[in-house]
Amino acid sequence: MRNHDVTALGAAELERARRELAASLALARPGSSVCAPIQAHIAAIDAELAGRTASTRDELPASRSPDQRQG
16 A cells, blocks of 8 residues: 655644545445545544644643653
């Protein structure tokens, strides 16, 4: 299966692409050969968004333990 590299897309582009793929998946017949690639691309988008959310959370001062905070 092909690797779906979505790292170059911005957050808004990822959200829009995910919505469009979800709509396409909803319209596809169950068991259709198009379902697997759509699901793989959605999974890649979800993973990228989750990774960005986790890295953003790690950068926030409130998410650090008291001994890691400067101040």
